[in-house]
Amino acid sequence: MSCPDEHEYLLYLDGELPPGRVRGLETHLVGCQACRALVVALRDETRALADALHERAPALRAPSAGAAPARGLAFGFPVAIAGAAAALFVGGALVESSLPGGLELLNPLRLKGVYEMAFDVVFALRARAPGLLEFALAVAGVLSVSALGSLGLGALVRRGARGAALLLGLAVPALPAAGGAFETRFDHDTHVRSGEVVRETLVASGDEVRVDGTVQGDLIVFAERVSVRGRVEGGIFAFARELEVTGAVQAGMLAVAERVRVEGGVRGNVYALSETFTVEREGSLGSDATLFGQQAELEGSVARDVVFGGMRLELVGSVGRDLHVLHAHRLLLLEGARVGGDLDALLPEEVEIELAEGATVGGEVTKRSHSHAEAFFARFRAPHFYLLLVVELVAAFAFGVVLYALAPALFASSVPTAGAFLRALGWGLVALVAAPVAIGLTALTVVGIPIAVLGLFGYLTALYLADVVVGALIGRALLEPEAGLGAFARALLVGLAIVVAGHAIPFLGAAVGVVSLLLGLGLLVERARHFRPLRA
Amino acid sequence: VDEGEIRAQVGRARAGGTEAFAELFRAFAPDVERLCRRLLGGSDESDDAASETFLRARRALGSYDATRPFRGWLLAIAAHHCLDRLRRRSTEQRLFVADAPDPEELRSRAPSPLDGTLQAEARGRLLRAIEGLPERYRVPVVLRYYADLDYEAISGLLGVSHGQVATLLFRARRRLRHALASAQGPGAGA
Numbered sequence: 001m002s003c004p005d006e007h008e009y010l011l012y013l014d015g016e017l018p019p020g021r022v023r024g025l026e027t028h029l030v031g032c033q034a035c036r037a038l039v040v041a042l043r044d045e046t047r048a049l050a051d052a053l054h055e056r057a058p059a060l061r062a063p064s065a066g067a068a069p070a071r072g073l074a075f076g077f078p079v080a081i082a083g084a085a086a087a088l089f090v091g092g093a094l095v096e097s098s099l100p101g102g103l104e105l106l107n108p109l110r111l112k113g114v115y116e117m118a119f120d121v122v123f124a125l126r127a128r129a130p131g132l133l134e135f136a137l138a139v140a141g142v143l144s145v146s147a148l149g150s151l152g153l154g155a156l157v158r159r160g161a162r163g164a165a166l167l168l169g170l171a172v173p174a175l176p177a178a179g180g181a182f183e184t185r186f187d188h189d190t191h192v193r194s195g196e197v198v199r200e201t202l203v204a205s206g207d208e209v210r211v212d213g214t215v216q217g218d219l220i221v222f223a224e225r226v227s228v229r230g231r232v233e234g235g236i237f238a239f240a241r242e243l244e245v246t247g248a249v250q251a252g253m254l255a256v257a258e259r260v261r262v263e264g265g266v267r268g269n270v271y272a273l274s275e276t277f278t279v280e281r282e283g284s285l286g287s288d289a290t291l292f293g294q295q296a297e298l299e300g301s302v303a304r305d306v307v308f309g310g311m312r313l314e315l316v317g318s319v320g321r322d323l324h325v326l327h328a329h330r331l332l333l334l335e336g337a338r339v340g341g342d343l344d345a346l347l348p349e350e351v352e353i354e355l356a357e358g359a360t361v362g363g364e365v366t367k368r369s370h371s372h373a374e375a376f377f378a379r380f381r382a383p384h385f386y387l388l389l390v391v392e393l394v395a396a397f398a399f400g401v402v403l404y405a406l407a408p409a410l411f412a413s414s415v416p417t418a419g420a421f422l423r424a425l426g427w428g429l430v431a432l433v434a435a436p437v438a439i440g441l442t443a444l445t446v447v448g449i450p451i452a453v454l455g456l457f458g459y460l461t462a463l464y465l466a467d468v469v470v471g472a473l474i475g476r477a478l479l480e481p482e483a484g485l486g487a488f489a490r491a492l493l494v495g496l497a498i499v500v501a502g503h504a505i506p507f508l509g510a511a512v513g514v515v516s517l518l519l520g521l522g523l524l525v526e527r528a529r530h531f532r533p534l535r536a
Numbered sequence: 537v538d539e540g541e542i543r544a545q546v547g548r549a550r551a552g553g554t555e556a557f558a559e560l561f562r563a564f565a566p567d568v569e570r571l572c573r574r575l576l577g578g579s580d581e582s583d584d585a586a587s588e589t590f591l592r593a594r595r596a597l598g599s600y601d602a603t604r605p606f607r608g609w610l611l612a613i614a615a616h617h618c619l620d621r622l623r624r625r626s627t628e629q630r631l632f633v634a635d636a637p638d639p640e641e642l643r644s645r646a647p648s649p650l651d652g653t654l655q656a657e658a659r660g661r662l663l664r665a666i667e668g669l670p671e672r673y674r675v676p677v678v679l680r681y682y683a684d685l686d687y688e689a690i691s692g693l694l695g696v697s698h699g700q701v702a703t704l705l706f707r708a709r710r711r712l713r714h715a716l717a718s719a720q721g722p723g724a725g726a
Contacts, residue, residue, distance in 0.1 A: 050682070052659045052660075052662040053678060053682040
């Protein structure tokens with residue numbers, strides 16, 4: 001079907017097209033990217049006309065009453081999936097944590113059950129609809145690149161399309177090159193038999209991955225159950241429901257899993273996000289261990305420091321140096337437990353360190369409380385607290401001004417209605433939750449690792465940028481500045497001062513921070529959705 | 537301004553409340569004055585037209601349908617009055633008929649280089665370009681995008697068909713794009 005002409009789209013946007021023709025037009029719009037771009041451009045032009053005639057600043061404009069262009073199924077579907085996933089996460093988290101307001105939502109230590117749900121969803125998809133999971137991975141890759149990449153590269157694309165093209169040109173050939181250095185096994189059941197030697201890095205995915213032989217490179221694995229009884233001469237990067245190491249790992253281990261059990265030895269540093277993390281009596285970790293999750297039981301030995309954040313830590317074995325506990329509701333050192341250095345625990349006021357007879361701590365035992373009002377207000381008396389605020393303000397301000405000079409459109413968002421505000425918050429939440437998931441999944445495809453790194457960079461930038469965008473929004477609403485960098489800078493300074501001061505408010509500061517983060521991310525997402533690198 | 541409050545004011549003004557009408561005048565005078573300026577060009581005549589609009593509105597208040605927006609009703613009166621004046625000014629009979637497209641205009645096919653994020657300076661340029669349009673294109677643009685009248689109302693005011701209104705608006709946009717593109721020079725950013 002040939003495209004309807006501009007004349008027709010003008011009638012459509014002005015709400016003057018007969019209903020019968022509207023249907024046909026919208027059906028066409030769903031499938032035609034060029035026409036969607038045309039409609040968006042025409043609508044912007046209409047707004048520009050109305051703004052000029054009203055002599056008003058666009059930031060204060062109510063949304064146009066005209067028909068919104070159909071965005072199309074092609075875009076709506078993945079967004080619906082991401083939205084549903086985010087809603088599941090949030091719902092589950094709220095029920096599980098039963099917290100008022102759900103402000104503790106961002107605390108990953110408290111999301112018991114969410115781990116399980118996330119794993120369930122991923123593995124159910126993998127088992128029942130492998131095609132769908134591949135599709136989701138592809139969509140995640142495309143989404144994370146298009147949404148986050150367009151933010152990060154937006155300025156580059158505008159300033160010099162050549163630079164961005166060069167970057168992309170470099171990235172594309174790098175993908176298969178990166179993939180070539182791996183041995184990949186995507187079987188139902190991947191088994192490296194005893195005596196078998198894999199001479200390079202093994203990338204494996206399956207219901208069950210067993211390594212009884214030797215892997216000379218790293219082991220990168222995505223599976224329901226992973227057991228390493230043999231030897232891995234590199235490190236382990238795992239996303240699994242169950243991860244069991246009874247063999248030897250020469251380098252470190254990075255695991256996101258529901259349950260991790262170490263019965264063998266891991267030489268390098270261990271980083272784990274898991275519901276339970278267990279080091280059995282025979283198990284040993286040769287370096288530092290950083291463990292986040294519901295609970296950890298350490299019966300074996302850890303050669304150096306342990307950092308734990310979660311609900312329950314039970315130590316029966318030994319920690320060579322210091323034990324740092326960032327958060328716990330029970331901290332037990334049972335008979336035979338030994339900490340070579342200091343024990344330093346940041347615990348809620350009502351929680352005590354339970355030190356059994358026969359447990360030894362070589363250094364000092366310190367308990368600090370983080371919810372005590374005294375401690376809470378102490379920070380407001382410390383001069384460096386205010387110094388930090390000023391540094392934060394200046395850094396954000398400089399960042400914002402530079403960014404405005406490069407890409408002023410990034411700050412063109414407005415929140416004219418409560419609906420727009422809520423919508424922005426919703427997008428912010430989706431971005432906050434979906435982006436890391438998308439980045440993680442993209443990284444698991446291995447060839448997507450460069451994309452994931454780019455995505456991660458974009459994500460972190462967006463997190464930082466969120467406050468800057470909100471600051472600019474507030475400043476503009478208050479000062480209604482004219483065009484120009486100077487006026488923008490003044491407005492930004494005022495807005496940022498309000499945002500930074502808002503963060504520092506006792507008790508409410510965290511809520512202000514969350515709202516500001518979500519709103520800023522949401523506005524960025526909306527800018528990215530309307531971002532058009534093509535200049536017709 | 538709150539729509540319910542306006543309705544209450546209109547009710548009081550209808551009952552003969554001079555103070556209430558004065559309130560309405562204060563609330564809407566800037567809008568009406570601006571519309572007259574857009575349609576007639578900045579002159580004493582546009583001030584006259586604005587005052588005349590309020591006189592007419594006061595007389596016609598009885599016929600105002602309270603379910604419709606008051607601003608639209610008032611601006612329609614202003615538009616009507618201004619068009620009378622334009623017609624009186626003009627020697628040409630068929631004022632609002634699209635003329636033959638000039639080749640320059642046809643060349644600017646792409647949607648506008650302007651996007652929704654207009655800065656004050658770009659806004660000023662666009663406004664001047666609108667003011668520079670021939671009457672037959674300027675008037676429908678102002679009626680549609682300033683007074684928010686629909687095609688039906690505009691076609692009634694201008695005495696042309698619905699389709700003609702669409703054509704005039706379409707052609708007006710092309711002319712504006714062309715005027716802005718040539719003023720900015722090639723490659724200038726939005």
